[in-house]
Amino acid sequence: MASHTARTPPGREITAKRLQTSSARQFYDPDVDIDWDAPLHPDKYFVPEQLVTLYGTELWQAMSQRQRLELSKQEMINTVSVGIWFETILMQMLMRLAYRGDPTSEHVQYAYTEVAEECRHSTMFAKLIEKAGGRPYRQHPRWYLIGHTLPFVLRGPSMWAATLMGEEVFDVLQRDTMRDESLQPLVRAVMRIHVTEEARHVRYAREDLLRTLETSNRLDREFTRYVAAQGAMLLTRSAQYRRAGLDPRQARAQARDNPHHREVKRHGAERVVAFLSDAGLIGGPTERIWRRSGLLG
Numbered sequence: 001m002a003s004h005t006a007r008t009p010p011g012r013e014i015t016a017k018r019l020q021t022s023s024a025r026q027f028y029d030p031d032v033d034i035d036w037d038a039p040l041h042p043d044k045y046f047v048p049e050q051l052v053t054l055y056g057t058e059l060w061q062a063m064s065q066r067q068r069l070e071l072s073k074q075e076m077i078n079t080v081s082v083g084i085w086f087e088t089i090l091m092q093m094l095m096r097l098a099y100r101g102d103p104t105s106e107h108v109q110y111a112y113t114e115v116a117e118e119c120r121h122s123t124m125f126a127k128l129i130e131k132a133g134g135r136p137y138r139q140h141p142r143w144y145l146i147g148h149t150l151p152f153v154l155r156g157p158s159m160w161a162a163t164l165m166g167e168e169v170f171d172v173l174q175r176d177t178m179r180d181e182s183l184q185p186l187v188r189a190v191m192r193i194h195v196t197e198e199a200r201h202v203r204y205a206r207e208d209l210l211r212t213l214e215t216s217n218r219l220d221r222e223f224t225r226y227v228a229a230q231g232a233m234l235l236t237r238s239a240q241y242r243r244a245g246l247d248p249r250q251a252r253a254q255a256r257d258n259p260h261h262r263e264v265k266r267h268g269a270e271r272v273v274a275f276l277s278d279a280g281l282i283g284g285p286t287e288r289i290w291r292r293s294g295l296l297g
């Protein structure tokens, strides 16, 4: 049989092996590790109030505590719904990487491990939505359509750039969420599991992004920049307010002009922006898109 799989570079194998060991040592089964029967607390937020898009606005001042709690719940549901959408695309990209690669390599075996983890995450997020008594949000049909094509179009550096845009910003904000002791304990438990396992995913993606970038041509590089910038734009869409009983137009306008919320987004993006800048992936024509996203410092 002809060998169609090139040997993976040694650095890649070392990273994957370490990540595999870490996954074997520390992984969660949300079905078992989370107490889904514990009742929700009626007076606790679902995301820290400072992270709510309207925090600090006139509208926020005028809202009752009940409405604020409801909005925090809807924004949590919004975030994990996007999380499920993104993870479902990521799982497909990882499966395609495995399909192209050598199954005996650590690199491909770690891809399988990551898919197993993301499977559990998406199930966990879905259970959280159910438990909160909400319904998942659907992405705009345009993004659904784009999402169908991404696993076929993205590979190498562009795949990893999309992955990091999906993982890193949420990771930073989930760390803030996990630390806030005044929140719903169930949400904190979910975030703790997610943050622990995502650290490995981020490392896998970052290292392979740098590796694949080294051997990529200029077109690849420009495309990767474009993908990252589009990810930045996607992250700036505002929450959906109707379900929290607010006037969506008024709420969207106030959230957009809310300096506090802009600061939260910048803070969430700081880490990935620093990494992508160092890798030379923010710049050129796409820098304008990044500026428009408001995620640059």
Ligand SMILES: [Fe+2]
Residues within 6 Å of the ligand: 087, 117, 118, 121, 122, 194, 198
């Ligand atoms: Fe995940």
Ligand SMILES: [Fe+2]
Residues within 6 Å of the ligand: 118, 167, 197, 198, 201
């Ligand atoms: Fe992940």
